[in-house]
Amino acid sequence: MAGPVIRNIVIVGGGTAGWMAAAALSKVMGTQRYSITLIESDMIGTVGVGEATIPIIQLFNSVLGIDENEFVRETNATFKLGIEFRDWGRIGHRYLHPFGLMGVDAGGINFSHYWLRWVKAGGDPDNLKFSAEAQAALAGRFMRTPEAKPANLPKINYAFHFDASLYGAYLRRYAEKRGVVRTEGQVTSVAQDPQSGFITSVTLKDGREVRGDFFIDCSGFRGLLIEETLHAGYDDWSRWLPVNRAAAMPCARVEEPVPLTRSTAREAGWQWRIALQNRTGNGYVFCNDFIGEDEAATLLTQRLDGAALADPRILKFVTGQRKASWVKNCLALGLSSGFLEPLESTSIHMVQVGISKLLAMFPKNGVDPLMVARFNREMSQDYASIRDFIIAHYKVTEREDTPFWAYCKNMSVPDSLADRLELFKSRGEVFVENHELFKEVNWFAILYGQGIMPDDYHPMADVVAEDELKLRLSAIRGGIVERVRGMPTHQDFIERNCASATAPA
Ligand SMILES: Cc1cc2nc3c(=O)[nH]c(=O)nc-3n(C[C@H](O)[C@H](O)[C@H](O)COP(=O)(O)OP(=O)(O)OC[C@H]3O[C@@H](n4cnc5c(N)ncnc54)[C@H](O)[C@@H]3O)c2cc1C
Numbered sequence: 001m002a003g004p005v006i007r008n009i010v011i012v013g014g015g016t017a018g019w020m021a022a023a024a025l026s027k028v029m030g031t032q033r034y035s036i037t038l039i040e041s042d043m044i045g046t047v048g049v050g051e052a053t054i055p056i057i058q059l060f061n062s063v064l065g066i067d068e069n070e071f072v073r074e075t076n077a078t079f080k081l082g083i084e085f086r087d088w089g090r091i092g093h094r095y096l097h098p099f100g101l102m103g104v105d106a107g108g109i110n111f112s113h114y115w116l117r118w119v120k121a122g123g124d125p126d127n128l129k130f131s132a133e134a135q136a137a138l139a140g141r142f143m144r145t146p147e148a149k150p151a152n153l154p155k156i157n158y159a160f161h162f163d164a165s166l167y168g169a170y171l172r173r174y175a176e177k178r179g180v181v182r183t184e185g186q187v188t189s190v191a192q193d194p195q196s197g198f199i200t201s202v203t204l205k206d207g208r209e210v211r212g213d214f215f216i217d218c219s220g221f222r223g224l225l226i227e228e229t230l231h232a233g234y235d236d237w238s239r240w241l242p243v244n245r246a247a248a249m250p251c252a253r254v255e256e257p258v259p260l261t262r263s264t265a266r267e268a269g270w271q272w273r274i275a276l277q278n279r280t281g282n283g284y285v286f287c288n289d290f291i292g293e294d295e296a297a298t299l300l301t302q303r304l305d306g307a308a309l310a311d312p313r314i315l316k317f318v319t320g321q322r323k324a325s326w327v328k329n330c331l332a333l334g335l336s337s338g339f340l341e342p343l344e345s346t347s348i349h350m351v352q353v354g355i356s357k358l359l360a361m362f363p364k365n366g367v368d369p370l371m372v373a374r375f376n377r378e379m380s381q382d383y384a385s386i387r388d389f390i391i392a393h394y395k396v397t398e399r400e401d402t403p404f405w406a407y408c409k410n411m412s413v414p415d416s417l418a419d420r421l422e423l424f425k426s427r428g429e430v431f432v433e434n435h436e437l438f439k440e441v442n443w444f445a446i447l448y449g450q451g452i453m454p455d456d457y458h459p460m461a462d463v464v465a466e467d468e469l470k471l472r473l474s475a476i477r478g479g480i481v482e483r484v485r486g487m488p489t490h491q492d493f494i495e496r497n498c499a500s501a502t503a504p505a
Contacts, residue, residue, distance in 0.1 A: 003193075003196060003198045003213070003328070003329050003366045003367050004198075004213045004329075004366060005213070005364075005365055005366060006034070006213040006214045006329075006362075006363055006366075007033070007034055007035065007213055008034070008035045008037070008211065008212045008213045008214070009025065009034055009035065009036045009037070009212060009213070009214050009215075009216065010037050010038075010039065010202065010210055010211075010212030010214070010215050010216070011036065011037065011038040011039070011215075011216040011218055012039050012187055012202060012215060012216070012217055012218060012219050012224060012225060013038075013039070013040060013217070013218030013219040013220060013224075013334070013336070014038055014039075014040025014046070014168065014172070014182070014218070015040075015046035015047055015048075015168060015218060015220060015334060015335070016046070016047075016164055016167060016168055016171075016334065016348060016351065017218040017333045017334025017335065017336070017351045018038055018040060018216075018218035018333075018334070019038070019167075019168045019171035019172050019175060020060070020171060020333075020334075020348070020351050020352065020355060021216050021218060021333055021351070021355055022036060022038045022171070022172075022175035022180045023064055023171040023174045023175045023178075023180075024060070024063065024064065024355045024359070025180075025355075025359075026174075026175050026178035026179060026180050027063065027064050027065070027178060028063070028359055029359075029362075030178075030179075031178060031179030031180060032179075035181070036175075036179070036180045036181070037180070037181045037182075037183055037210060037212070038175070038180055038181070038182050038183065039182075039183045039184075039185060039187060039202065039204070039210060040182065040183075040184065041184070041185060041186040041187075042184060043186060044186065046164075046165070046168060046220070047164070047220060047315060047335065048164055048165050049164055049246070049248050049281070049283060049315065049342075051161050051162060051163065051164055051274045051276070051281045052080060052083075052159070052161050052261045052272070052274055052342070052345035053080065053159040053160050053161075053162070053345055053348055053349070054099070054159045054344075054345050054346065054349050054437075055099050055100075055157045055158060055159045056159075056349060056352065056437075057159055057160065057348065057349070057352065058159075059352075060352045060355075064174065066174070068498075069497050069498040070498075071170065072160065072162075072494070072497075072498035072500075073498045073499065073500045073501070074166060074170050074500070075160075075162035075163050075166040075167045075170055075500075076162065076163045076166060076276045076277045076278050076279075076500045076502060076503065077160045077161060077162035077163075077276065077277065077498075077500075078160070078161045078162075078257040078259065078275055078276055078277055078490065078494065079142045079158050079159075079160060079161075079259045079490060079493070079494075080099075080158060080159045080160055080161050080259055080260065080261055081098060081099055081133040081134070081136055081137040081142065081156075081157075081158055081259045081260060082096050082097050082098035082099050082133055082134060082137055082260055082261075083096065083097045083260060083261045083262075083263055083344070083345075084096050084137075084260045084261070084262045084263065085097065085263050085264075085265075085393075085449065085450075086262065086263070086264040086265065087264055087265040087266075087399075088263070088265045088270075088393060088397060088399075088450055089396075089397060089398055089399075089449070089450040089451040090397070090398045090399055090451070091399070091401065093451070095128075095445075095449030095450065096128055096131075096134045096137065096138075096260070096445070096449065097344075097442065097445045097446055097449065098128065098131040098133040098134035098137065098445065099133050099157035099158060099159065100131065100132065100133045100154065100155075100156070100157035101131070101154050101157075101441060102115070102127060102130045102131050102441050102444065102445065103115060103130040103131075103473070103476050104154075104472075104476060106464075106472075107460050107461075107463060107464070108460065109458045109460045109461065110429075110440045110441065110444070110458075111130065111441075112127075112428060112440070112441070112444045112448075112457075113428060113429075113457040113458040113460070113461035114457075114461045114464065114469060114472070114473070115127060115130065115473070116428050116454060116456075116457035116461070117457055117461045117462065117469070118469060118470075118473055120457070121466075123473070127444075127445070127448060127449075129477050129480070130473075130476055130477065130480070131480070132154070132156060132480045132483055132484065133156060133157055133158070135480050135481070135484045136156070136259070136483075136484050136487055137258070137259050137260045139484055139487075140256065140258060140259070140489050140490055140491075141259075141484055141487035141488065141489055141490060142156075142158070142259045142487060142488070142489075142490040142493045143156065143486075143487040143488060143493055144156060144158070153479075153483075158259070159345070161257075161261065161274045161275065161276055161281070162276065163276055183204070183208075183210060185204035185205060185206060185208060186204060186205040187202045187203070187204060187219075187224060188203060188204065188205050189202070189203045190202050190203075190224070190225060190228075190229045191203070191209075192229065196328065197230070197328055198328045198329045198367075199212070199215045199225060199229065199230075199328070199329055199330055200212075202215075202225075213329065214329050214330075214331075214363070214367075215329060215330045215331075216330075216331050216332075216333060216358075217330055217331065217332040217333070217336045217337075218332075218333050218334050218336060219336050220334070220335045220336060221316075221317060221335045221336070221339070222336070223322065223332060223336040223337075224336070225330045225332070225336075226322060226324075226325070226327060226330055226331075226332035226336055226337070227322070227336070229330075230327040230328060230330055232322050232323050232324045232325070232327050232332070233322070233323035233324070234318070234320050234321070234322055234323065234338075235320045235321050235322075235323055236318055236319075236320045237319045237320040237321070237340075237387055238318055238319050238320065239411070240319075240387070240391045240394075240411065240413060240414065241319035241340065241341055241387070241390060241391060241394075242287040242289065242290075242319075242404075242407065242408075243269045243270075243285045243286055243287045243319065243341050244287055244288060244316065244317060244318055244319070245285070245286050245287070245288050245293060245296065245314060245315065245316055245317070246283045246284065246285045246286070246314070246315045246317075246342075247283060247284045247286075247293070247296050247297040247300045247312040247313070247314055247315075248281070248282070248283040248312065248313050248315060249282055249283070249300065249301070249304075249308060249309070249310050249311065249312040249313065250279045250280065250281055250282065250308075250309040250310055251279065251280050251282055251304040251305065251306035251307060251308050251309055252279060252280070252306035252307045252309060253275065253276075253277075253278065253279055253280055253306060253504065254280070254305050254306040255275075256489065256490065256491040257275035257276065257277065257490060257491065257494075258275055258490070259490045261273070261274050261345065262274075263343060265397075265399070265405075266284060266286070266299070267290070267291060267299075267402045267404060268286045268287055268290035268291035268296070268402065268404040269284060269285045269286035269287060269290075269291075269296075269404065270284075270285055270343065271283065271284045271285070271300065271303065272285070272342065273305075277494060277499065277500045277502070277503035278500060278502045278503045278504070279306075279309060280304075280305070280306055282300060282303075282304055283300070283342075284296045284297070284299065284300040285341060285342065285343070286404075287404060290402070290403055290404040290407075291404075293314050297312035297314065300312055317335075317339050317341070318339075319339060319340055319341050319387075320338060320339070321337070321338035321340075321379075321380065321383040321384075321387075322336070322337050322338050324372075324376045325337040325338070325354065325375070325376060325379045326372045326375045326376055326379075327372075328367065329367055331354070331358055331375070332354075333351050333354045333355065333358075334347070334350075334351045334354075335347070337350070337354060337379070338350070338383055340383065340386055340387055340390055341390065343390050343393060344386070344389065344390055344393075344438075346386050346390075346437070349437070350382065350383070350386075353379070353382055354379065357375055357378060357379070358375070361374065361375055378435070381433075381435055382435065382436075382437065384414075384416070385432075385433070385435070385436045385437065385438070386437055386438070387414075388413075388414060388416055388417040388420070389437075389438045389442070389443070389446070391413055391414070391417055392413075392417060392420075392421065392443070392446060392447065393446060393450070394408035394409075394411075395408060395409070395411065395413050395417070395421070396421070396446075396447060396450045396451070396452055397409050397450065398451060420443070421447070421452075424443065424447050424452065424454055425452060425454055425455060426454065426455055426456060427454060427455070427456045427457060427458065428444070428454030428456065428457045428458070429454075429458060430443040430444070430447075
């Protein structure tokens with residue numbers, strides 16, 4: 001495969017993916033040895049939603065050396081301790097998927113097995129009492145883990161809700177300061193080497209040609225380079241994840257921001273509510289086989305808890321993944337590489353994953369097919385494991401009150417997921433591979449949260465004497481109560497550390 005030695009990198013697209021790539025590459029590789037050009041078109045614009053993240057974004061921030069308080073201030077961000085699910089298991093039911101640990105693992109097994117033993121012996125079935133993040137979120141409190149924390153105290157895991165457009169602008173300033181060249185213009189044609197098929201340049205509407213050795217496709221759903229030029233193909237997963245539209249609109253803030261993303265199941269999908277410092281983001285993610293776009297937009301508008309700040313905007317997508325995210329000298333990141341719907345806030349995370357794999361496998365003397373194959377294999381595994389986790393939310397519902405939920409409850413699921421669900425039902429266990437984003441604690445939160453009580457638990461959980469178990473559980477619970485009591489409210493924490501200039505006082 002080979003192609004030229006890479007010196008000139010061209011990023012096509014300046015949405016979240018494009019600017020994340022530009023920021024990370026300029027920081028890690030610099031712009032002396034490599035030139036980095038980003039092309040974007042204000043005429044086309046960005047998706048502009050994508051407001052909720054997961055804790056691993058802190059790693060991205062720390063690689064960039066970003067000051068977190070500045071970043072929160074400039075993106076109107078709030079803190080996120082997990083997701084609240086309403087009406088997913090059944091109408092009127094709610095549960096949380098908090099970040100971080102539940103209880104304390106011991107004896108080589110997950111804490112959930114000890115807890116299951118306790119519940120089966122008549123203990124309190126509220127698993128959230130063993131999560132500091134859940135208790136803090138429910139109390140509307142937040143604080144970062146103090147640097148001088150005792151060694152045995154787990155850290156508080158958190159992520160952010162932010163304004164996606166401000167995030168892009170923030171990263172743009174960061175990248176341009178480090179030498180990334182931004183080119184405004186619309187790519188209208190792509191040139192390829194006639195022998196190898198490698199991309200050699202893109203041409204803009206005004207005739208300018210931008211040449212490059214390596215192209216990063218961040219052009220969004222269309223996949224201008226990876227699909228329209230290189231025909232990578234797309235695995236359509238909508239038989240398992242049927243939602244294919246979102247109506248999105250902001251509304252005025254009506255209360256202090258909660259440190260949770262709220263997801264409420266609706267007749268043909270679900271609705272997000274994300275509180276930022278200055279406004280609330282809302283969206284109805286739905287399947288147009290079950291509800292029309294106009295009706296979904298109207299229902300979303302009626303269900304806002306504050307005054308609408310814009311008209312609803314309809315976004316269309318097909319859940320799935322590009323068959324190959326890296327083809328020849330083109331690598332796709334963000335929506336051009338795949339989209340699994342926003343239920344668990346994993347898209348920005350997958351951009352981060354793609355960037356870190358690219359950096360780890362960056363070609364030295366031209367493109368190495370072994371690296372390309374490895375990259376594509378790893379991305380596929382990551383996408384597929386997140387896919388299964390998201391499908392599980394729909395599949396284990398008890399709801400059949402609308403055609404959409406009846407479809408979800410009765411659909412067949414990938415074998416990989418079917419096996420997991422069976423094992424969880426029989427002994428409360430989920431085996432995860434090292435590379436998987438969602439671990440046993442996350443699966444437990446969702447499956448138990450949604451109403452599955454496993455028949456049994458791991459035999460090792462019986463090894464601890466009953467009194468000892470009781471003592472351990474009440475110590476964990478007590479520690480969490482104390483810890484949360486010592487936290488300021490989420491709003492207080494923001495005001496003291498990172499209030500944005502546009503947030504209401
Ligand atoms: C409804 C919805 C909700 C979401 N919520 C979340 C969430 O909560 N959390 C999360 O992590 N992710 C979420 N996402 C995903 C997230 O928005 C995207 O992963 C992220 O914004 C990356 O988008 P992108 O940069 O790949 O694409 P885009 O934002 O579409 O950017 C594409 C860029 O390519 C440029 N471009 C396109 N064609 C051309 C051309 N011909 N010439 C020049 N430039 C061109 C555009 O101008 C733009 O700059 C959500 C997505 C949707 C649809």
